Amino acid sequence: MLVEGNGFVAAFVAGLWYANTVSVIGSDSLTLVEDVSHLLALAAWYAFGALAAEAFADGIALQVLAYAILVLTVARFVPVMVSLTGTDFTRPERVAIGWLGPRGVTSIVFAVLAYVQLPQTEADFVVNVTAATVLLSVVLHGVSAEPVARWFARHPQLEERVPPPGPGR
Numbered sequence: 001m002l003v004e005g006n007g008f009v010a011a012f013v014a015g016l017w018y019a020n021t022v023s024v025i026g027s028d029s030l031t032l033v034e035d036v037s038h039l040l041a042l043a044a045w046y047a048f049g050a051l052a053a054e055a056f057a058d059g060i061a062l063q064v065l066a067y068a069i070l071v072l073t074v075a076r077f078v079p080v081m082v083s084l085t086g087t088d089f090t091r092p093e094r095v096a097i098g099w100l101g102p103r104g105v106t107s108i109v110f111a112v113l114a115y116v117q118l119p120q121t122e123a124d125f126v127v128n129v130t131a132a133t134v135l136l137s138v139v140l141h142g143v144s145a146e147p148v149a150r151w152f153a154r155h156p157q158l159e160e161r162v163p164p165p166g167p168g169r
Contacts, residue, residue, distance in 0.1 A: 041105055048108045051115070052131040055124070060132060064125075068132035072140065076101070090157045096148050100141055107134055 022030075080098040089097065111130035115123045 044105055044108050047112065048131070048134065051111075051127055052135060055128045055131045061128070064128050064132050065136075067129055068136045071129075071133045072137055092152070092155070093157055096152070100145055100148060 018033075077098040080101045081094055084094045084097060087094075107130050111127055114126040117123075118126060
């Protein structure tokens with residue numbers, strides 16, 4: 001790297017720049033952004049598949065599977081539910097967001113960063129835990145997303161939305 005900067009910070013700054021200049025360059029430029037982001041997401045999933053195949057070549061440890069289940073239920077669900085407290089989402093909406101919420105691409109990126117920077121033993125553990133968590137998420141959330149969507153189709157959230165209390169209220 002030329003300046004030893006952080007790629008995530010660079011991407012964030014580029015997004016800020018883009019947001020401020022999109023009105024000048026036109027909104028058609030978003031098509032390229034969407035296409036490139038889709039291609040990069042596919043590349044991340046491809047790399048993840050290769051890592052997961054290698055990570056589980058010798059099987060999966062019970063404690064890794066237990067940790068993955070803990071992450072998908074408590075360690076992810078609870079913080080999302082807490083973060084939505086005070087919003088105008090209904091309880092069923094908050095539960096759905098908590099269950100289906102944050103997905104695997106970010107976890108994969110952080111696992112790859114850890115894999116590159118940690119000593120081999122710790123890196124292997126991080127990849128195994130991440131791979132187990134993401135694979136379990138793909139299965140559980142993939143199977144449950146359609147029934148959740150059907151439930152919301154049958155039970156529209158008609159409660160009157162009350163904005164959360166804020167300054168001046």
